[in-house]
Amino acid sequence: MAFKNHSSRTVSTSSSLPFRFTTIITLLLIFYTSYYIFFSQLDHSPLTSSAENPPFAGDLRDLTSPWNKLSFGPISQKLKLAVFCKSWPVGSIPGGMERHAYTLYTSLASRGHEVHVFTVSYDRSNHHKNQEEYYNKGDLHIYFAPNENGGLNISHAFEIFHRINGVDRPFDYVHTESVALPHWRVKMVPKGDVAVTWHGIWYEIMHSKLFEELYYSNDHPISDLDHTMPRLVDEIRFFPAYKQHICISNSAREVLVNIYQLPKRNVHVIVNGVDQTKFVYSPETGARFRAKHGVPVGNGTVIVMGVSGRLVRDKGHPLLYEAIALIAKTHPQVYLLVAGSGPWGKRYAELGEHVRVLGSLEPEELSGFYNALDVFVNPTLRPQGLDLTIIEAMQCGKPVVAPNYPSIVGTVVVDERFGYTFSPNVRSLVETLDSVVRDGSRVLEMKGKACKDYALSMFTATQMASAYERFFMCMTNERFCRYPLHIDS
Incomplete structure (x- = not known):
């Protein structure tokens, strides 16, 4: 029974075979080495504390497990945040990234923070290209800045960013979802103090290519494994342009610290959450x-x-x-x-x-x-x-x-x-x-x-938003980096 799409594979030159073989062997070695690193260092501690696993106390920048595990109290101080996001859920049924962005920034705005999102519509068919659009819902402000292809026009978004930055007071902090704000633009941000949340990194994408290659074997056109290593090296080189890094899994943090060689205190884990009022047991x-x-x-x-x-x-x-x-x-x-x-x-x-x-x-x-x-x-x-x-x-x-x-x-x-x-x-x-x-x-x-x-x-939206709130407060005022504070339960 033929379950796969079969097609013939051709190799342009015989000299490419040793290269591809070496590439795959190298990836396999890196892959299994990373597994050893992950499982020897990951924090699998239970949520409840014990004599062997005391509750965390100290500087949050030294925390290696997800911030979601901690119970943060309410904060009366309000922030003005700038966010760069690749797309926003408008029109068609949104994907996971768009649902995450909507959940997080809506939650932060509901806490009284002034959130300005620079993005484009997820449904590009309903968007007027090269025309700035804006809407707000309370403290959540959305600015659409598409280019001629419907993607984010970062130059246009930056013009809006600078205009809003001069209204009332400057932004307290700047955050980007992955590379929505490119690394070469970070130096143009006042003080260059930018945090980025990584929803996927090339080291993990390299594993994806490897799994696809192993699964399809000789029954499918080859994947672009040969091109992943240069992309990975390039990514490792530009990651330090962002000052703070937020990972959505423990394993990604281990990669950024051990492989990408970023300072431990600049790499944090905040796991994605979903709206617990919409996804309920019923x-x-x-x-x-x-x-x-x-x-x-x-x-x-x-x-x-x-x-x-x-x-x-x-x-x-x-x-x-x-x-x-x-x-x-x-x-x-x-x-x-x-x-x-x-x-x-x-x-x-x-x-x-x-x-x-x-x-x-x-x-x-x-x-x-x-x-x-x-x-x-x-x-x-x-x-x-x-x-x-x-x-x-x-x-x-x-x-x-x-x-x-x-x-x-x-x-x-x-x-x-x-x-x-x-x-x-x-x-x-x-x-x-x-x-x-x-x-x-x-x-x-x-x-x-x-x-x-x-x-x-x-994994609730409330815990995710609370963790991000405390993170932004910590980045703007070191007093909030201490845990627990008197406000924490």
Whole structure:
């Protein structure tokens, strides 16, 4: 049975073979070395303190675990923040980055901080190019500065930035989501004091290319592994242009400190959070979603799995497609709900009665989707960053099946109570899904409860915003770098 897109591979010259072989061997050595670094140094400490694991006290700049773990008190002082963001959720159904930005900056504005976001519309078809647009909602101010292609016109955005910087009072701090504010522009920021949140780094992207190369082997055109090393070296060289670095996983912090050689005190971990008022555990909502989409009711015998997001190759859908096709032969009670759009939607539909392709869901439908599942599956071949879908599913009380990447096992699925992890290949995923089915709905329900409790202790929008608030306060006034303060609980 042909599950992959087969095509012939040609090599231009025989001399390229030794080079590619050396490149892959080098990447493998770096890859396994990084695994050793990650798992020997990561903080897997429980949330509760003990004699062996005392609560943190000291300077927050020395904290190596996520700031989300700490309980920060309310701050009466209000900041004026400038934010550069690649796109903002307007019009079409937003992606994970846009949902993150909206959640974070809306939360900060609701706390009374004056937040100015320089960005472009996520739905470029509805945006008038080369025309500045602006809207505000209370203390949240959004400025759209598109170029002729609909991307962020950084020169235009900087003009607006400087104009706003002179109104009332200067910005207290400048923050950028990844390279929305390019490194060569940082020196143009007054004092050059800029913090950047990295949602993915080239060291992790290099791993993605490696996984794709290993998965597709000789059955698919080669990936651009040969070009990743120069990109990685270039990134390591320009990262110091940003003064402070925020990572969204423990493993990314280890890379920036140990591989990129950034000062420990300049690298911090603040894990993404999702709106805990929208993603909630609700069996009733899940039952309605199942009925609406004709999901079989088996009184605990049917195991409903789900996957969501962009249905594209690098998100691991060829991997899940093969695994579901195989697992359905031995476990006919498995049912898969596929939420999202992309080329693999049609392929999933080929699997017949075991799969229901739902298409893209509106944001308000996602909670019902997660609640309709017994387990959420994320088959991604991309180790970089943290997929919000995993956190959303956990908030809804669902266990997860995810690859055993450092960013996931070191920050999210840190305990087998929360779900299952697999190596990014078909055999491992099939074995894992088989374990899911054998465990059954009762075990999955217990794992889901553990997920919900852990997610509510770590991955809420409130905790994320509180951590960022304290971070910005710390960067502007060293007094707030001490923890705990009298305001902290």
